Amino acid sequence: MSHDSTLTGSEQNLTIFKGMIHSARLRRIGLALGASSAMFLSGCASNAPQDTWQPKGENAEKINTLQWMVFPLAGIVGVLVFSLIGYILWRFRDKGQAIPHQSHGNPTIEITLTIIPALILSVVGVFTFRGIFQLAQTNDTQMVINVTGQQWWWEYDYPAQVVNGVEIAQPIITSGQLVIPTGTKVLLRETSRDVIHSYWIPALNGKKDAVPGRINLLRIQANKPGIFAGQCSEFCGLSHANMRMEAVALSPEDFATWIANQQRNAESPAQATLADEGETVFLNQCIRCHQVNGLKKADGTAAIAAPDENVYAGAAPNLTHLMSRNTFAGAAFDLLTDGCRKNVWSAAPEEFGAVYLKGVIADCLNQTNIRRWLRNAPAMKPMYANPVKLEASDGKYRGMPNLGLSESDIDKLVAYLSTLK
Amino acid sequence: MFTTGSKYYFGVAGLGSLGAVLYMVLVNPCDVGVLALLGIAIAMSLVGGVAQFTDDFDADTVSEAVTASASAPAKSMWPLLLALGGVLLLVGMTAKPIIFILGIVVIFAAGVEWALQSWAERASTDSAFNRFVRERALSSLELPLLAGGIVATIAVAFSRIMLAVSPQSGAILFIMIATAVLVVGFLVALKTNLKKSTIAATCVLGAVVLLVSGGIAGFSGNREELVVAAAEDHYSHKECEAASSEHFDKNSNNAVSMKSGISATIRVKDGKLTAQLIGIDTPVQVVTLARSNLTTILFRNLDDAQYRLVANLGTQKVGDTGVEEEIVDCTQMTGKDQTQALILKISKPSASSGPYTLTVPGLEGQEIAVVVP
Numbered sequence: 160m161s162h163d164s165t166l167t168g169s170e171q172n173l174t175i176f177k178g179m180i181h182s183a184r185l186r187r188i189g190l191a192l193g194a195s196s197a198m199f200l201s202g203c204a205s206n207a208p209q210d211t212w213q214p215k216g217e218n219a220e221k222i223n224t225l226q227w228m229v230f231p232l233a234g235i236v237g238v239l240v241f242s243l244i245g246y247i248l249w250r251f252r253d254k255g256q257a258i259p260h261q262s263h264g265n266p267t268i269e270i271t272l273t274i275i276p277a278l279i280l281s282v283v284g285v286f287t288f289r290g291i292f293q294l295a296q297t298n299d300t301q302m303v304i305n306v307t308g309q310q311w312w313w314e315y316d317y318p319a320q321v322v323n324g325v326e327i328a329q330p331i332i333t334s335g336q337l338v339i340p341t342g343t344k345v346l347l348r349e350t351s352r353d354v355i356h357s358y359w360i361p362a363l364n365g366k367k368d369a370v371p372g373r374i375n376l377l378r379i380q381a382n383k384p385g386i387f388a389g390q391c392s393e394f395c396g397l398s399h400a401n402m403r404m405e406a407v408a409l410s411p412e413d414f415a416t417w418i419a420n421q422q423r424n425a426e427s428p429a430q431a432t433l434a435d436e437g438e439t440v441f442l443n444q445c446i447r448c449h450q451v452n453g454l455k456k457a458d459g460t461a462a463i464a465a466p467d468e469n470v471y472a473g474a475a476p477n478l479t480h481l482m483s484r485n486t487f488a489g490a491a492f493d494l495l496t497d498g499c500r501k502n503v504w505s506a507a508p509e510e511f512g513a514v515y516l517k518g519v520i521a522d523c524l525n526q527t528n529i530r531r532w533l534r535n536a537p538a539m540k541p542m543y544a545n546p547v548k549l550e551a552s553d554g555k556y557r558g559m560p561n562l563g564l565s566e567s568d569i570d571k572l573v574a575y576l577s578t579l580k
Numbered sequence: 581m582f583t584t585g586s587k588y589y590f591g592v593a594g595l596g597s598l599g600a601v602l603y604m605v606l607v608n609p610c611d612v613g614v615l616a617l618l619g620i621a622i623a624m625s626l627v628g629g630v631a632q633f634t635d636d637f638d639a640d641t642v643s644e645a646v647t648a649s650a651s652a653p654a655k656s657m658w659p660l661l662l663a664l665g666g667v668l669l670l671v672g673m674t675a676k677p678i679i680f681i682l683g684i685v686v687i688f689a690a691g692v693e694w695a696l697q698s699w700a701e702r703a704s705t706d707s708a709f710n711r712f713v714r715e716r717a718l719s720s721l722e723l724p725l726l727a728g729g730i731v732a733t734i735a736v737a738f739s740r741i742m743l744a745v746s747p748q749s750g751a752i753l754f755i756m757i758a759t760a761v762l763v764v765g766f767l768v769a770l771k772t773n774l775k776k777s778t779i780a781a782t783c784v785l786g787a788v789v790l791l792v793s794g795g796i797a798g799f800s801g802n803r804e805e806l807v808v809a810a811a812e813d814h815y816s817h818k819e820c821e822a823a824s825s826e827h828f829d830k831n832s833n834n835a836v837s838m839k840s841g842i843s844a845t846i847r848v849k850d851g852k853l854t855a856q857l858i859g860i861d862t863p864v865q866v867v868t869l870a871r872s873n874l875t876t877i878l879f880r881n882l883d884d885a886q887y888r889l890v891a892n893l894g895t896q897k898v899g900d901t902g903v904e905e906e907i908v909d910c911t912q913m914t915g916k917d918q919t920q921a922l923i924l925k926i927s928k929p930s931a932s933s934g935p936y937t938l939t940v941p942g943l944e945g946q947e948i949a950v951v952v953p
Contacts, residue, residue, distance in 0.1 A: 297858075297859055298861075300859045300860070303857065303858075303859040303860055305868065305870060307870045307873060314870070316868060316870065316953045318857065318860075318866070318867075318868035318951075319864070319866045319868065319951065320860065320864075329951070330868045330951045330953045331953070332953035346858075346859035348858060348859065350841075350870065350873065352870075352872060352873045371873075371874070372841055372874050372876075373841035374841050374842065374843060374858065376858065376859070450929065452931070461931060461932065463928065463929065463931070463932040465927075465928075466871075466872065467871075467872045467927035467928075472872065473871065473872025473873065473927060474870075474871055474872050474873075477953070
């Protein structure tokens, strides 16, 4: 920095100080521009499964059509308003001039500035209300699924019904991945067992709150086979960010295959195998909360889980067909290895059903994830699972506790869980 | 003799000592609460002594303030109340949380009042102006609280009266009071030359009548039918038979305002039992309910005869005994074109002790299956 020799010491200091302020301001402007550019460019991300601008179903397309109309309009208004504010700030900045004449009110400008926004909002309102009523339509529903949220996973139960000519004779219960047939108007009846959650799969529809004691309706429909990511969108406690979900759309034929498999009970593994020993560990530990349909105790009676006695929400995921889904722990972790997961997510629509219905085969099982989970679940996903800190939840867990399993028991359990196709 | 600040500290010390003595006599002379209260008393005495010795820690400021003020600070009850709040706080710590919370409220209120009063007394040399600034600062706090207190008192007094008199008398009383309020309000609005004292006397009279009536009603207790209902506890012993029950079906409502949050609507029409689910147009004979979740089912009777809906939810063990008892829940008797809600929470899957069913006594051979996955 050069110093002017004609200036006094204090004037030189003032010049240096002004220079520092100037460069600090430039740094701030640069930082702000950099941050906003990064945010702007993030919209170009190709791997964005929760992108609201890529609809994959009828309802999401309606929302997309609406936002394509509203956002540009709002953008134009925003640019105009901020440009005007910027111009006024610059044009009338303080240059030591006298304060101009102050006047109160100008009816012409006020009426104009009332009518123009009113007209814009009216146009937006007409299309918005039309969209809302269209999204609320349920009278042509072809399938119903009950969706129940709890900290921090979603349960899906499929009531007895006939879907596309396929009968669901016995209700199906699953979690993590919602499986639906393509081209079918599916009504989700949402509720919650503990706090308010919100179900949101951006590719298929908007958000809908799941409220304890109420049933809220959300209609979804997928055009083509594929898998679509979602996220609980109502803050629901410690692991809200880990309360994820995936919707899987299968062709009607593949969906019928999935239905047939889900209605089967689990079969016990062959005797004197590692999986057989794992079943014993399951009966000693996991059955306290997790149901496996068809599982029998040593005396031959049905093994019935009692999550109501151990878990605050009163429910834990049914594991009868764990390996038919690709994720676990509220869809927060993959049951598939990275390569196999990529195969599912990148499968072409016509091949998707076959790839998905293979489930988690031995070579694709993500041993690392499932072993870490069994070793110490709360270390992977924050949960209220400390046994000495459960006063607020009547001594019940919110989430899965650390069971203190030995490595040998973990080996056995993994072997058993792998049989739950 | 004593400076303003030291009075507060000595006041707390005195109350602390008093509290300690009462604690020793009434609770436990060897408890840690006594030590805590005595500790407070000793600490406050020490701080009070220092405050006295140093003219409230700032002799110059105090003397300047005294000089600037035309008159000495007005008498104030807030230091006493603040000290009382402190005692409540300490007693609440060892006794009941509600006393602790009350202590916080008293300390906060007295602290704010005292601080603003002290500030206002030094605002100027004009005591009238000082009163004005105090009122201006505190009215926004005092008036809403006062209004809230008055409304709460009226509500409590009025509710006691309405619970004591019969429903018919209550309706007449309500109309009379509403009419009286309307007439008085109308007169006040119309007669602009009405004396303020007359209006104030009318309001005070009304308040006294309300408070006295409320007090009498409160002491005399609820009307007989409420006392009987509480004693009989109608809802605790549901009787789910076909015949009408003496207690359970007494005063059945037969109408619900519920329009959402319903898992299924069960209907009786022309002697047939059907279920309707949201999203499925055709009637069904199987209802799926989520496990361990509150579920509301509506029962709608469209026939002439009275019916009730009964939920048969398997069996459960009685304590640690080997005895199994049936889990049954039901609505009250429901008349023609009437509706009742049945709220269930089923913790066990139907596979465990099922099948679960919904039946209507009197419609034999018909049932809706309930599946809890």
